[in-house]
Amino acid sequence: MALQISATNPEHPALLLELPWQLPLEEWPEDVLVPLPRGISRHVVRYARAGDEVIAVKELAERPALREYELLRDLDRLGIPAVDPLAVVTGRVDAGGDPLESVLVTRHLGGSMPYRSMFETTMRPATMHRLMDALAVLLVRLHLSGFAWGDCSLSNTLFRRDAGAYAAYLVDAETGDLHPQLSTGQRDYDLDLARVNISGELLDLEASGALHPSVDPVEFGMEICAxxxxxxxxxTRTSVYPAGKYHYIERRIRRLNELGFDVAEMQIEHSSNGDTVTFVPKVVDAGHHQRQLLRLTGLDTEENQARRLLNDLESWMATQDDYAPGDPLAARPEVLAHRWVRDVFRPTVRAVPLELRGSMDPAEIYHELLEHRWYLSERAQHDIGLDTAVQDYIARILPRARETLEPTTPE
Incomplete structure (x- = not known):
């Protein structure tokens, strides 16, 4: 069989052809590889450069490679946080004509970390709680979309910093299945696997001395369930409210938005005697603040980053002379938002030298600067301003944190 490259983008096959597909991944030369840390995997995985892109290359049999490629494409269409599938390479043979395993190619997720890299220095329990939060949100999003993971674990997840918290991404869909809707039994099976896998991974870290002494691996495995x-x-719960208390419904929707989920539609039923109202929301993918920020500014960020940037944007808009909500003659929010990007966001981010940014993207840099401004203002008992915060952050914080900001990439 001749070498075949099935790709999502017409430009990718030409870039991928330059790679040494006639060699097993374990024998690829250093000049085509990118030295990034890898986690534990059942398969051989390497990071390589294809044109301007850094890619992850995973060697596995043809059928599971094609299946995982299609599942990752499905997750991408559903808006689920997962690695981007780029191509499947089949028909590989070595110099002697012997067949080699097929390869799944995904895009490297910039700024992400495998959990083992995060434990190279002992991780505080509070940080581990945030990882469990991120993984729980990812698993819920998958289940709401009808995806049964089949192997939820820390090893199969990538983590990116998201405004002081973490965002979790699925990295391995090989064992997954997509359904119109999951049963309670399917969800419970996934959750039980997650509990066992996470406890086992933390026990392994404990044995190597990389786990904080106060962390109980079994309890943290149970925590993901809770x-x-x-x-x-x-x-997903159904709420019953007194008739006329429609602000209770609004409160529920706001609470869902704060969790990062949207209500696509809702079912409202009045009781036969008219005393109560039953409210059933249809919850869709997380990203309420992401979509709002993207619509207003064109900035594509993580959810928590978007929430923080929107708060800053709204505070800034309130100081503008042409900001008058409800006035048809006033500047539209989109106009003010783009002015904020031009006059506030971009100049602030550009003030931070490139060599000090490490793996932080612009939204994370801006969030860090807002946090530093708040800290300095609290200490000074007055608002010290963004410019002062930027200069202090560059002079005192970034040089000390530079080592922890170096880019790492998981498997």
Whole structure:
């Protein structure tokens, strides 16, 4: 069989042809590889450069490679946080004509970290709680979309910093299945696997001395279950309110938005005697603040980053002379938002030298600067201003944090 490259983008096959497909991944030369840390995997995985892109290349049999490629494409269409599928390479043979395994090619997720890299220095329990939150949100989003993961674990997840918290991304869909809707049994099976896998991974870290002494691996495995169940209940429960108390429904919707989920539609039923109203929301993918910020400014960020930037944008808009909500003659929010990007966001980010930014993207840099401004203002008991905060952050904070900001990439 001749070498075949099935790709999502017509430009990718030409770029991928330059790679040494006639060699097993374990034998690829250093000049085509990118030295990034990898996690534990059942398969051989390497990071390589294809044109201007850094790609992850995973060697596996043809059928599972094609299946995982299609599942990742499905998740992308559903807006689920997962690695981007770029191509499947089949028909590989070595110099002697012997067949080689097929390869799945995905895009490197910039600024992401495998959990083992995060534990190279002992991670505080508070940070581990944030990882469990991020993983629980990812699992809920997958289940709401009808995706049964089949192997939820820390090893199969990538983590990116998101305004002081973390965002979790699925990295391995090989064992997954997509359904119109998941049963309770399917969800419970996924959750039980997550509990067992996470406890096992943390026990392994404990044995290597990389786990904080106060962390109980079994308890943290149980924690993912508790966090998942609490989030699922909040997102899917039916609420019964007194008739006329429609602000209770608004309060529920706001709470869902704060969790990062949208209400696509709702079912409202009045009781036969008219005393109560039953409210059933249809919750869709997370990203309420992401979409709002993208619509207003064109900035594509993580959810928590978007929430923080929107708060700053709204505060700034309130100081503008042509800001008058409800006045048809006043500047539209989109106009003010683009002015904020031009006059505030971009100049602030550009003030931070490139060599000090490490793996932080512009939205994360801006969030860090807002946090530093708040800290300095609290200490000074008055608003010290963004310019002062930027200069202090560059002079005192970034030089000390530079080592922790170096880019890492998981598998």
């Amino acid at each position: 966090r998942y169940q609490g989030l699922w209940q909040e997102l």
